[in-house]
Amino acid sequence: MSIFCKNCNYIFETEVKFCSQCGQSVVKNVSTNKLKKVSTIIGFYIAMLVYMLLVYYIDITFPNNLEAEIITVIGFACIVIGFASFDLQPVLQLYNYKGLKLKHLAFAIVTPILTSTFVYFFIGFINSFVADGASVNYFQEYLYLDYPLLWATLFIALMPAVIEELAFRGVLFNALKEVTSTRLTIIATAFLFAVIHFSIFSFLWIFPFGLLLGFLRSRYNTLWLGMIIHFIHNFIILMIDYYNFYNF
Numbered sequence: 001m002s003i004f005c006k007n008c009n010y011i012f013e014t015e016v017k018f019c020s021q022c023g024q025s026v027v028k029n030v031s032t033n034k035l036k037k038v039s040t041i042i043g044f045y046i047a048m049l050v051y052m053l054l055v056y057y058i059d060i061t062f063p064n065n066l067e068a069e070i071i072t073v074i075g076f077a078c079i080v081i082g083f084a085s086f087d088l089q090p091v092l093q094l095y096n097y098k099g100l101k102l103k104h105l106a107f108a109i110v111t112p113i114l115t116s117t118f119v120y121f122f123i124g125f126i127n128s129f130v131a132d133g134a135s136v137n138y139f140q141e142y143l144y145l146d147y148p149l150l151w152a153t154l155f156i157a158l159m160p161a162v163i164e165e166l167a168f169r170g171v172l173f174n175a176l177k178e179v180t181s182t183r184l185t186i187i188a189t190a191f192l193f194a195v196i197h198f199s200i201f202s203f204l205w206i207f208p209f210g211l212l213l214g215f216l217r218s219r220y221n222t223l224w225l226g227m228i229i230h231f232i233h234n235f236i237i238l239m240i241d242y243y244n245f246y247n248f
Contacts, residue, residue, distance in 0.1 A: 037178040040086060044172055045192070047079050052196055064144045066151070073159055080167040090174050091166070094223045108225045111212075112233035119205045120237050126201050139241040149242060156238050161231035168193045168210070169217040169226050177218075186214035209233070 055072050062068035084091045138156050142148035168189045176185040190210030194203045213226040 034179050037175045040083065040175045041172065041179070044083055044175070047083070048192065048196060051076060051079060064141075066145060069155060073155065073163070076167075077159075077163050080163055080171060083171045084166065087174065091170050094170055094217070094221065096222060097224050099220065100222065100224060104220065104225060105228070108228040109232060112229045112231075112236060115205075115209065115212075115229075116233045116236035116240075119209075119233075120240050122205065123201065126204075137241045137245055138238050139245050152238055152242075153235065157231050157235040160234060161227045164193065165213070165223050165226045165230055169213055170223055173214065173217060182218050186211060186218060189214050 054075070058068050058072055139148065139152050142152040142155075145151050172192065173185055173189050176188055180188075190207055190213075193210040193213075194206040197203075197206050213229065216225045216229075217223060
């Protein structure tokens with residue numbers, strides 16, 4: 001953030017209170033900082049759009065391919081980490097767990113048990129009407145690999161919880177809150193979070209799920225609650241798929 005003297009317009013690279021040229025007070029150039037944040041937001045949205053198109057192409061071209069899935073995950077991680085590096089300190093502060101209490105952790109454990117159960121049966125109900133009973137079994141998609149449950153847990157539960165929370169409740173959230181209100185920041189991050197999942201019907205639950213995660217990130221200024229909820233939510237749905245595959 002640049003700082004300038006309102007009297008003589010001399011610009012300082014480091015933060016100072018008084019101008020060394022004329023002795024007057026200096027102020028931060030807020031517009032310059034906002035411009036940088038807007039550029040980050042636009043760049044992030046463009047990167048996500050390009051990434052989604054590439055993932056769609058890879059999924060069609062290389063179905064049931066472990067190397068292709070690893071590449072897409074690494075690619076997403078590189079994009080997110082790259083944007084995080086532009087303003088690293090505020091992102092690192094979101095991994096502080098000292099302010100978390102036992103009741104917060106209890107909420108983060110109980111909530112995804114409820115949300116995942118509701119989502120699983122709600123989406124199943126919707127699919128029974130719009131897709132002739134067809135539904136996706138996430139565990140079944142990894143049967144072509146040795147140790148399918150391990151790989152499914154990695155790609156369905158663990159990696160999304162870590163990388164997506166850093167992306168949407170970390171990098172994008174930090175940038176948006178500098179140029180708009182907290183409410184709009186929560187809504188915007190939840191919207192993009194829902195869009196990247198490539199499903200109109202999943203949007204019905206992913207968007208409010210993103211609103212919850214965004215609220216928790218704003219309320220407690222940490223990514224840990226979101227990561228815990230995100231992981232447990234996805235893992236429970238995966239385990240329901242695992243149970244259904246071997247018992248029905």
